[in-house]
Amino acid sequence: MIKQYNEYSLLPHNTFGIEATAACFVDFSSVDEIREFLADGFDGESLVIGGGSNLLFVANFKGTVFHSSIMGIEVVDETDTHILLRVGSGVNWDELVAYTVEHGWYGLENLSAIPGEVGASAVQNVGAYGVEAGELIVNVEAITMNGGEYRIFNHDDCHFAYRDSVFKNEEKGKNIIAYVTYRLSKVPQFKLSYGNLKEKVDELGGESLANVRRAVCEIREAKLPSPSRVGSAGSFFMNPVVSKDFAAALKKEYPTMPQYVVDEGNVKISAGWLIEQCGWKKTPHPNVGVYEHQALVVVNRGNATGTDVLEFARAVVDSVKEMFGVTLHMEVNVIG
Numbered sequence: 001m002i003k004q005y006n007e008y009s010l011l012p013h014n015t016f017g018i019e020a021t022a023a024c025f026v027d028f029s030s031v032d033e034i035r036e037f038l039a040d041g042f043d044g045e046s047l048v049i050g051g052g053s054n055l056l057f058v059a060n061f062k063g064t065v066f067h068s069s070i071m072g073i074e075v076v077d078e079t080d081t082h083i084l085l086r087v088g089s090g091v092n093w094d095e096l097v098a099y100t101v102e103h104g105w106y107g108l109e110n111l112s113a114i115p116g117e118v119g120a121s122a123v124q125n126v127g128a129y130g131v132e133a134g135e136l137i138v139n140v141e142a143i144t145m146n147g148g149e150y151r152i153f154n155h156d157d158c159h160f161a162y163r164d165s166v167f168k169n170e171e172k173g174k175n176i177i178a179y180v181t182y183r184l185s186k187v188p189q190f191k192l193s194y195g196n197l198k199e200k201v202d203e204l205g206g207e208s209l210a211n212v213r214r215a216v217c218e219i220r221e222a223k224l225p226s227p228s229r230v231g232s233a234g235s236f237f238m239n240p241v242v243s244k245d246f247a248a249a250l251k252k253e254y255p256t257m258p259q260y261v262v263d264e265g266n267v268k269i270s271a272g273w274l275i276e277q278c279g280w281k282k283t284p285h286p287n288v289g290v291y292e293h294q295a296l297v298v299v300n301r302g303n304a305t306g307t308d309v310l311e312f313a314r315a316v317v318d319s320v321k322e323m324f325g326v327t328l329h330m331e332v333n334v335i336g
């Protein structure tokens with residue numbers, strides 16, 4: 001059943017732990033319900049949220065917040081080597097990953113322990129340890145805000161890129177995601193080349209789905225704050241991509257700077273490293289700071305407001321610009 005609330009607290013819906021309200025909050029659990037709700041069109045400000053793990057509220061939201069509680073994980077096609085798994089947008093991301101690992105389906109295990117829900121993970125193209133969700137997405141089923149029409153975006157229509165998709169660009173604010181279908185492998189295939197993942201998996205007894213999941217969970221646990229204990233939105237900034245020549249000049253001046261080749265002309269630099277070099281891990285700050293084990297994560301140390309976090313983030317951006325001449329862009333979606 002569709003549920004509607006007015007002046008609704010968003011505190012349980014953002015992992016930063018910021019107090020904010022939505023003028024209206026709509027929670028739906030089926031395609032029919034949301035299509036009917038939007039059938040006459042919807043004007044006014046709207047925001048679709050998942051688990052709220054990538055949002056920063058800097059003011060109360062004056063419009064309508066939509067949340068999908070569409071559940072279900074279903075095998076819709078199968079060959080000798082692959083399965084197609086259709087998943088409701090409201091399914092918790094890590095519950096999906098755990099389910100695929102239990103069933104012996106390969107593909108999502110490196111994306112273990114990422115907070116959030118299935119719908120938002122497609123918008124954001126979540127990625128970790130050498131895998132991006134978009135690589136495994138076959139299609140995304142969506143409902144249009146304007147009229148409640150059913151639409152299907154095939155993989156190529158989604159324009160997946162690093163932390164990016166069509167849903168953050170041309171299609172921004174135009175759709176509500178209902179289902180995401182993934183293509184997973186029934187035959188073993190592991191991606192263990194990122195950082196110390198292989199080493200960790202070997203320590204746990206060697207390559208298996210369960211060991212990869214456990215290794216990723218342990219690495220994340222050591223480096224990233226658990227949203228249930230410390231307010232944060234995971235990586236606050238994206239890793240900046242710069243030209244090969246500029247990266248080479250930086251490397252000459254700072255030989256230990258971690259860099260990763262993106263393509264022929266571009267190189268990705270670790271924002272966490274840049275922020276750490278600017279001294280932010282050691283800068284005392286009463287209510288906002290960077291996480292002690294990963295400077296890319298901005299944490300709410302207690303009673304920070306959204307504005308406190310944003311001001312802090314701007315100071316971080318300015319310092320990195322001044323020291324390295326590199327502009328950091330926020331990964332977090334600032335609302336208000």
Ligand code: EPU
Pocket residue numbers: 127128129130194195223224233234235236237238239258270271272273276293294295296331
């Ligand atoms: N580093 C530092 N200091 C720091 C943080 C990082 O020196 O404070 C260095 C590390 O030593 C390493 C390099 O920077 O050499 C990269 O660090 P890490 O492996 O932790 O990854 P990241 O690039 O900082 C990205 C994602 C994470 C994802 C990890 C692992 C982005 C914006 N972030 O972080 O995603 O878990 O890779 O794949 O791309 C998230 O999006 O919320 C998130 C946590």
